[in-house]
Each structure stands twice: as C-alpha cells, then as structure tokens.
Amino acid sequence: MKALNLLPAWRALTVHHAKIRDVHMRKLFADDPDRAERFSVEGAGLFLDYSKNRITDETISLLLQLAEARGVTQRRDAMFAGEIINTTERRAVLHVALRAPRGTRITLDGSDIVPDVHKVLDAMGVFTTRLRNGGFTGHTGKRIRNIVNIGIGGSYLGPEMAYRALRPCSDRSMRFRFVANVDGADFNEATLDLNAEETLFIISSKTFTTLETMTNAATARTWLVQKLGSEAAVGKHFAAVSTNIGGATKFGIDPANIFGFWDWVGGRYSMDSAIGLSTMIAVGPDNFSEMLAGFHEMDEHFRSAPPARNLPMLLGLLSVWYNNFFGAQTLGIMPYAAHLARFPAYLQQLQMESNGKHVDLDGRAVDYQTGPIIWGEPGTDGQHSFYQLLHQGTKLIPCDMIGFCQKLSPYAEQHDVLMANLFAQAEALAFGKTEAELQAENSPDFQTPFRVMEGNRPTNMILADKLDPRTLGSLVALYEHSVFTQGAIWAIDSFDQWGVELGKALANVIIPELRHGAEPKLAHDASTNALISRYRRQRR
Numbered sequence: 166m167k168a169l170n171l172l173p174a175w176r177a178l179t180v181h182h183a184k185i186r187d188v189h190m191r192k193l194f195a196d197d198p199d200r201a202e203r204f205s206v207e208g209a210g211l212f213l214d215y216s217k218n219r220i221t222d223e224t225i226s227l228l229l230q231l232a233e234a235r236g237v238t239q240r241r242d243a244m245f246a247g248e249i250i251n252t253t254e255r256r257a258v259l260h261v262a263l264r265a266p267r268g269t270r271i272t273l274d275g276s277d278i279v280p281d282v283h284k285v286l287d288a289m290g291v292f293t294t295r296l297r298n299g300g301f302t303g304h305t306g307k308r309i310r311n312i313v314n315i316g317i318g319g320s321y322l323g324p325e326m327a328y329r330a331l332r333p334c335s336d337r338s339m340r341f342r343f344v345a346n347v348d349g350a351d352f353n354e355a356t357l358d359l360n361a362e363e364t365l366f367i368i369s370s371k372t373f374t375t376l377e378t379m380t381n382a383a384t385a386r387t388w389l390v391q392k393l394g395s396e397a398a399v400g401k402h403f404a405a406v407s408t409n410i411g412g413a414t415k416f417g418i419d420p421a422n423i424f425g426f427w428d429w430v431g432g433r434y435s436m437d438s439a440i441g442l443s444t445m446i447a448v449g450p451d452n453f454s455e456m457l458a459g460f461h462e463m464d465e466h467f468r469s470a471p472p473a474r475n476l477p478m479l480l481g482l483l484s485v486w487y488n489n490f491f492g493a494q495t496l497g498i499m500p501y502a503a504h505l506a507r508f509p510a511y512l513q514q515l516q517m518e519s520n521g522k523h524v525d526l527d528g529r530a531v532d533y534q535t536g537p538i539i540w541g542e543p544g545t546d547g548q549h550s551f552y553q554l555l556h557q558g559t560k561l562i563p564c565d566m567i568g569f570c571q572k573l574s575p576y577a578e579q580h581d582v583l584m585a586n587l588f589a590q591a592e593a594l595a596f597g598k599t600e601a602e603l604q605a606e607n608s609p610d611f612q613t614p615f616r617v618m619e620g621n622r623p624t625n626m627i628l629a630d631k632l633d634p635r636t637l638g639s640l641v642a643l644y645e646h647s648v649f650t651q652g653a654i655w656a657i658d659s660f661d662q663w664g665v666e667l668g669k670a671l672a673n674v675i676i677p678e679l680r681h682g683a684e685p686k687l688a689h690d691a692s693t694n695a696l697i698s699r700y701r702r703q704r705r
C-alpha cells in the first residue's frame with residue numbers, strides 16, 4: 166500500500182490546510198449563506214449538520230478523494246462480504262450480521278450465518294419473556310426481579326449504556342445492576358440491597374476467561390450459595406453469554422441459560438449480540454428488535470449512500486481532518502440527554518480500542534497520527550465544568566453534540582431549555598465574541614480581553630427525533646462505521662487489541678506475589694519492587 170503522505174489527495178489536503186487553517190467560521194458563514202443546508206445530511210433517522218466545521222467544499226471533495234484512494238468503500242464491501250479483514254487475528258468482522266433481518270443472506274466460508282443469529286435471538290426472546298412474565302423463577306420459587314450483569318469492556322459498557330439510554334421503555338419493576346471492576350467494592354455495592362432469591366446473574370464474557378469477570382463470577386457464586394444455602398441454586402440464578410460455551414458449562418451454568426455468539430463479533434461491537442441479554446430483559450424482545458432495526462438501517466445507509474451523503478463516512482473523514490491536519494489530539498462527545506450519560510464511555514472503548522494502533526496492516530510503524538482520544542460528558546453538566554477550556558483554552562477540541570427533538574420526561578419546558586443550551590453552545594463555539602461586540606455591549610475595558618471568545622471551534626451536530634431503541638441502534642452503528650472509515654484511511658486493523666495483553670500478563674505475575682504468607686522474592690524493576698513491598702507492609 167502506498168504511503169499515506171505520498172497520496173496526491175493527502176498532499177493536496179496538506180496544501181489546502183495551510184490555506185484554510187486561519188480562516189474563521191464567521192467568514193465561511195458570511196461568504197456562503199447556503200452552507201448550513203449544503204453541509205447537512207440525513208440518514209437512518211439521524212440528521213447531521215456539519216456546517217460548523219473549518220471546511221469548504223474543497224475540503225470535503227479532497228477528503229472524499231482520500232477515502233477513494235484508500236479504498237474505504239472496497240474495504241467496507243469486504244467487511245460485509247465476510248472477508249478476513251481482521252488480519253492479525255485472522256477473523257472476519259461481521260457485527261453487521263447481528264442485525265440482519267431474518268431471510269437476509271450473509272455468508273462466511275460459504276454458509277449463511279443469519280439463521281444462527283436469529284436462532285440465538287429467538288432463544289433470548291423465550292428466556293426473556295419467561296423472566297419478565299414470572300414463568301422463570303429462582304431456586305425458592307420466587308420471581309426474578311434483579312438482574313446483575315457481570316462483564317467488562319465490551320461485555321459491560323454496551324449493556325450499561327443501553328440500559329440507561331432505554332430506561333424509559335424498561336420494566337420499572339425490575340432492578341438492573343452492572344458489575345465490571347475487579348475491585349470487590351463494585352460487586353459489594355451492586356448486591357448489598359439485593360435479595361438473592363430474586364436475583365439472576367448474567368456472566369457476560371466473549372472468552373469466559375477474563376480475570377475481572379471470572380473473579381466477580383466466582384464471588385457471585387459464593388454470595389448466592391451462602392445466601393440460599395445450596396449449590397443447586399446456581400442453575401436457577403446464573404445465565405451466561407459467551408463464545409466459550411464449554412467454559413460457561415464448566416462453571417456450572419445450566420446449558421438452557423447459555424447464549425452464544427461468534428468469534429467474528431468483536432467485544433466492543435457486541436452490544437447487539439447475546440451480550441445484550443440484559444438489555445433485552447430490560448426493554449423486552451420487541452424493543453430489542455427495534456434497536457436492531459435501527460442498527461440495520463444505518464448499516465444499509467453506510468453500504469449504499471454515496472460517500473458525499475454518507476453520514477458515517479463524513480463523520481470519519483472529519484475526524485481525520487482534525488486529527489491529522491489540525492493536530493487535534495481529542496474528540497469530545499457531548500450528548501444533550503441525561504439518558505446518554507454513559508455514551509461517551511461506550512464510545513471511548515469503541516474508538517480507542519479500535520483505532521489506537523501504532524502499525525499499519527503491513528506491520529510497519531505509522532508516521533501519522535491514528536485514533537484520537539475520546540472523552541465527554543452529557544450536556545448541560547459539562548458546561549459548568551470543562552467547557553471554559555473548550556471556549557477559551559489554547560487547544561483545539563472538536564466536539565460531536567447530540568440532541569433529541571422530543572423529550573423523555575413530563576417536563577416539556579425543561580427540554581426546551583436543554584435544547585436551547587445545545588444550540589447555544591455550538592453557536593458560541595463557532596462564532597465566539599469579538600472585542601467590537603463586547604465594546605458595543607459596554608463591557609468594562611479592563612475585562613474586555615478576558616471576555617473575548619475567539620470562536621472557530623468546530624462541532625458536528627447530530628439530531629434525532631427521539632431517543633428510542635431504533636435511534637440508539639442507528640447512533641451506535643453511525644459511530645461503528647465512522648471508526649471503520651477512519652481505520653481504513655489509516656490502514657490499520659481496527660478489530661484487534663494487542664495492546665491490552667502485556668498489562669494482563671504482568672498482573673498475573675504480580676497476583677501470587679501479593680498473596681498473604683507467600684511473599685516470594687521480587688524480580689521487577691526497582692520502582693515496581695518497592696511499590697509491591699510497600700503494599701505488602703501497609704495493607705495490614
């Protein structure tokens with residue numbers, strides 16, 4: 166593959182950036198009254214206004230040329246065709262099959278995988294319905310009212326994010342808890358007030374070997390057996406979601422309560438697989454199907470919309486524009502919806518584990534920046550903590566702002582206030598406030614320099630009608646495919662995660678060194694040895 170910085174489109178973008186980098190959005194809007202209309206696009210229930218970016222038609226045209234030169238659409242088609250695009254793990258990448266409607270064909274090694282997907286969805290539906298209507302009871306015959314999902318990374322962030330996002334359509338008579346951290350405090354706090362007779366643990370782990378999850382699962386098992394006084398209770402109070410059916414069975418989980426998925430689903434792309442079991446129990450099978458329909462609608466949009474009208478491609482290319490040409494280190498995600506409080510954390514794993522890579526697909530060190538740091542908080546909370554730096558700090562921080570036209574609470578006026586803040590922040594970030602404007606407002610001279618807002622801070626505005634299951638599906642798929650687009654431009658493997666392995670291996674060396682009584686001789690570096698020794702002394 167030709168080096169990225171030798172591509173004509175890349176070179177042209179470098180030259181173009183030098184021309185445009187100091188142009189203010191005030192000028193761009195003044196010179197081009199149709200800009201908002203031209204730089205907005207709609208698809209799969211989402212509206213994207215990307216006019217408040219430091220771009221012109223030429224920018225978009227060059228970014229699209231770059232996408233073409235990097236074969237983004239060919240790589241996309243290879244993904245949908247089940248080719249081994251996760252080359253370092255020798256796996257296909259087929260999360261799009263998880264939401265393919267019944268009857269669609271997606272083949273892997275010549276066989277259609279969609280029927281298997283629906284077999285699992287159907288089994289999840291039967292299990293969910295029995296749980297929700299009281300047909301599935303615990304060891305003592307009581308109805309299950311508490312669901313505790315135990316999992317980490319992709320086996321936790323998606324389920325927790327989706328549960329919070331879809332709470333308005335969840336069964337409010339049930340309680341949902343999510344345990345991820347190996348810190349026993351996480352399990353303790355999640356279960357302190359729960360009645361074991363009414364509690365079901367879902368052990369969610371693609372591999373069924375992850376240290377944190379296996380540790381918490383063992384704790385859950387001990388907790389349950391102690392509370393209910395019988396090993397036989399495990400069968401009635403545990404379910405599992407995994408590709409490792411053998412591991413889940415060995416743990417003692419009733420095979421009827423084990424739901425599988427496949428190695429072609431990456432952990433961070435799995436919230437719409439059986440990993441979404443807690444989501445389905447919360448919102449019911451019909452709402453879960455609606456969420457899958459939203460995912461699928463965005464998949465189809467990504468697959469068929471022309472690049473210039475393709476939401477995920479445009480979002481991905483704009484991220485490349487700031488990351489590689491403006492040198493922006495981070496991307497802020499600001500959902501103006503309390504229900505999306507965990508969405509930034511979800512996108513952190515999706516994007517940073519996917520695109521935080523230092524070598525290209527040929528294994529050569531990249532000489533350009535790859536994935537940005539993703540962070541964020543819901544609006545309006547962030548406005549009263551870190552927005553000061555967005556507005557007047559010295560760093561360029563592009564942000565995605567997300568809002569919904571319909572409210573999810575009975576308080577209509579508050580929704581108007583929320584949306585007013587969303588629009589106002591994007592306006593303030595883009596246009597700021599000049600010295601002349603401040604003087605016209607009689608700002609005291611001594612304050613004027615401090616009150617000037619430079620503006621020219623870019624935002625993407627994503628609007629949808631309502632935060633419902635279908636919209637959530639489209640929104641997540643939008644970001645999945647934006648991540649894909651960026652990975653294709655950078656020619657990296659967005660589907661492996663080798664960087665998490667070393668820390669895991671080192672922890673496994675240190676665990677026995679911390680065990681009470683044993684305290685073997687330490688052979689780490691001087692700092693790690695001293696820290697372990699201090700911990701051994703002080704923990705008592």
Ligand code: F6P
Nearest residue numbers: 318319320370371372375432665
């Ligand atoms: O350590 C990273 C990771 O492998 C993630 O990719 C994954 O989502 C998470 O751990 C949990 O893995 P599992 O579902 O196999 O327990």
